[in-house]
Amino acid sequence: MVIVMAPGATDADIASIVGHIEAHNGQAFVSRGVMRTIIGVVGTEDVLETLDVGGLPGVAETMRITAPYKLVSAQNHDKRTTIRVGGVPIGPDTFTLIAGPCAVETPEQTLEAARMAKNAGATLLRGGAYKPRTSPYAFQGLGVAGLRILAEVREEVGLPVVTEVTDAADVEVVAEYADMLQIGTRNMQNFGLLQAVGRVGRPVMLKRGLTATYEEWLMAAEYVAQRGNLDIVLCERGVRSFEPAIRNMLDVSAVAMVQRQSHLPVIVDPSHAAGRRDLVVPLARAGIAAGADGVMVDVHPHPETALCDGAQALFGDALDELARAVATIPPLLGRTSAAHLAG
Numbered sequence: 001m002v003i004v005m006a007p008g009a010t011d012a013d014i015a016s017i018v019g020h021i022e023a024h025n026g027q028a029f030v031s032r033g034v035m036r037t038i039i040g041v042v043g044t045e046d047v048l049e050t051l052d053v054g055g056l057p058g059v060a061e062t063m064r065i066t067a068p069y070k071l072v073s074a075q076n077h078d079k080r081t082t083i084r085v086g087g088v089p090i091g092p093d094t095f096t097l098i099a100g101p102c103a104v105e106t107p108e109q110t111l112e113a114a115r116m117a118k119n120a121g122a123t124l125l126r127g128g129a130y131k132p133r134t135s136p137y138a139f140q141g142l143g144v145a146g147l148r149i150l151a152e153v154r155e156e157v158g159l160p161v162v163t164e165v166t167d168a169a170d171v172e173v174v175a176e177y178a179d180m181l182q183i184g185t186r187n188m189q190n191f192g193l194l195q196a197v198g199r200v201g202r203p204v205m206l207k208r209g210l211t212a213t214y215e216e217w218l219m220a221a222e223y224v225a226q227r228g229n230l231d232i233v234l235c236e237r238g239v240r241s242f243e244p245a246i247r248n249m250l251d252v253s254a255v256a257m258v259q260r261q262s263h264l265p266v267i268v269d270p271s272h273a274a275g276r277r278d279l280v281v282p283l284a285r286a287g288i289a290a291g292a293d294g295v296m297v298d299v300h301p302h303p304e305t306a307l308c309d310g311a312q313a314l315f316g317d318a319l320d321e322l323a324r325a326v327a328t329i330p331p332l333l334g335r336t337s338a339a340h341l342a343g
């Protein structure tokens with residue numbers, strides 16, 4: 001069962017409901033979103049039946065959710081959720097471009113990439129300081145030094161920062177510097193990490209696992225929500241397929257389907273799906289047309305020297321083409337660009 005609190009509910013109202021649930025041998029999980037606070041109740045059928053919270057102060061409504069993922073389910077949501085990252089909206093009414101280098105390499109490279117991102121209409125900067133690489137011999141990222149570079153570039157360019165965290169032990173330090181924490185495809189079912197980002201109180205971008213079903217992906221989001229954080233954006237980044245010509249296959253169905261199953265925003269990352277620059281813009285267009293709430297792309301000022309994923313990084317004409325797609329397609333679907341809102 002899920003208890004939705006009224007917008008004006010106080011901390012005391014919430015504490016008293018949690019006390020009531022626990023007194024009836026149920027477990028309560030409080031999740032605070034930008035729009036509202038929700039209390040998930042777990043317990044046996046008996047517990048749920050005897051729990052009568054309808055009239056208690058601060059309660060807007062109670063609902064039984066039949067989907068296995070309770071807090072992130074679309075059930076009983078009239079409208080999908082908008083979340084805010086450093087003031088930038090991601091949700092059904094807007095369209096958000098996130099761009100930046102795959103990895104933070106140097107202050108100059110990150111600053112140049114951030115300027116490219118901003119000129120293309122991006123309102124959030126991406127960049128990895130902790131890189132989950134297939135090979136232990138590949139560049140692993142700059143760690144805390146990379147986080148500091150991101151924070152400096154944020155000051156200089158004015159774009160809030162999205163960056164990956166790969167280990168539960170690093171969640172606090174990454175949250176100190178970043179505006180949004182990214183969970184990468186390889187960690188989608190790292191449940192300890194999901195719970196740690198759920199507790200830290202920063203928006204989370206949850207990338208879909210390489211071979212994860214929609215339900216597994218939403219159950220992973222439920223882990224974050226259940227620890228108290230409802231500010232989650234889902235990112236489709238391509239799934240492993242039988243086709244060797246492309247790195248991964250962007251699953252456009254995931255955008256449409258998961259937006260029906262969950263109230264959370266869904267964006268696409270065509271860069272990590274394609275693995276090659278010339279496919280990024282066509283895939284971005286497909287994702288936008290399918291209704292994605294945003295797109296995240298890799299850009300790099302000098303892809304030929306990039307330490308990570310240079311082959312897929314946009315620059316020059318390809319980046320201009322992406323900027324045109326982002327400026328022209330979302331309005332056809334009734335969306336305002338987040339760049340316009342950011343002014």
Ligand code: PEP
Nearest residue numbers: 128184185186207237272
């Ligand atoms: C990334 O966005 O930098 C990244 C590593 O992506 P993924 O986890 O989707 O491979």
Ligand code: MN
Nearest residue numbers: 102272308309
């Ligand atoms: Mn990458």
